[in-house]
Amino acid sequence: MYNVDIGKKILSANEEFALKNRHFLAEKKKLCLNMISSPGSGKTTILARTVTELKGRLKIGVIEGDIQTEIDAKRIRAAGAVAVQIETGGSCHLSAAQVSGVLEKFPVDEVDVIIIENVGNLVCPSAFEIGESGKIAVLSVAEGDDKPIKYPALFAKAKVLLINKTDMLAKGASEDFDIERVKADAYKLNKDIEIFPVSAKTGDGMSQWCDWLVNAVEKLKSD
């Protein structure tokens, strides 16, 4: 007769690697954030500006996920941070195994936080854990204020929502985007989500997000 432990969850290969990455990062006490959005919401611009604004306060390491090209990693390096590119070669999201491969050679001890910019896709990346401490959702005002209710999965899971390109509202473009509606819909899905309206282009609102990031790193270190 056999005893079968039905309480034990069988992990997928991706979940195994995510767990491995999570253990590795927890041991090092490093915050790791998985940044997810549609293409063109401004993830890379936000990251480059965050690196610049936090120079001297926080050392940020970036892992860039893209289907093709190394454009984004180059932009981050130009801003002064370590950046490693993963080209998925067609795949619509980063896998935990890909991230694991990069973490093995990443100068983890030299940075305070690792931010992983996932492939531009509001849907698939939110279904694949990569070992992150939390997800950062980015939504630009140009995309419309109905996105949390149309694509709820990411907003329900994210620790932070950055509403980007608020400079467009000031210019009278995307004037039908209602920030209060987005906030209300996001809170309905996720009462603990932190929401920061920002313009990575002008810098407006970036200091609140940067302060949140510094505090999150401090908190993890002192835990």
Added chain:
Amino acid sequence: MYNVDIGKKILSANEEFALKNRHFLAEKKKLCLNMISSPGSGKTTILARTVTELKGRLKIGVIEGDIQTEIDAKRIRAAGAVAVQIETGGSCHLSAAQVSGVLEKFPVDEVDVIIIENVGNLVCPSAFEIGESGKIAVLSVAEGDDKPIKYPALFAKAKVLLINKTDMLAKGASEDFDIERVKADAYKLNKDIEIFPVSAKTGDGMSQWCDWLVNAVEKLKSD
């Protein structure tokens, strides 16, 4: 001894349904377009405006693909066209089987063209044929002019590229978006692609795209 025909391609379930849809639509001589873009590029607004501008010239039927909600189908019906919603319930692209299920009950004989608005996702939908005569790519100027080289699959396959939200350029938002760069990169991937800069909001450029659509329907009918 067995003879194995290695020349015969084994079709996936999705390809089988795509073929079935294609045969059905070819028999009816109906143009069917698969519209693909990131969330928030303006697919639904383009469709609603196209329906309005072509009233009396072309009867358009719309199949709306969304992960959740029937918002988009309602917007199309308000513009005066038949619209059926498919809620994928989490899936990041429409399958040919889902489209086949809708086509069985769709008033195909009463429309001149069927436009299928796929789930908002620049990546996955381009990998799944659904029986379409061609793909329409939509890119808004707010998304940045590097998208064809970063996400080449869709631009390499599309019959038409609509560059939307050109009104933002006029307002001085997204002023770093270079339409000529997008055109050049798209032509490099796909020399036959038809490109129309439009603003579905103001109507600017819509008549060229509408004329293309009317001609494409006429051409298929007379073939």
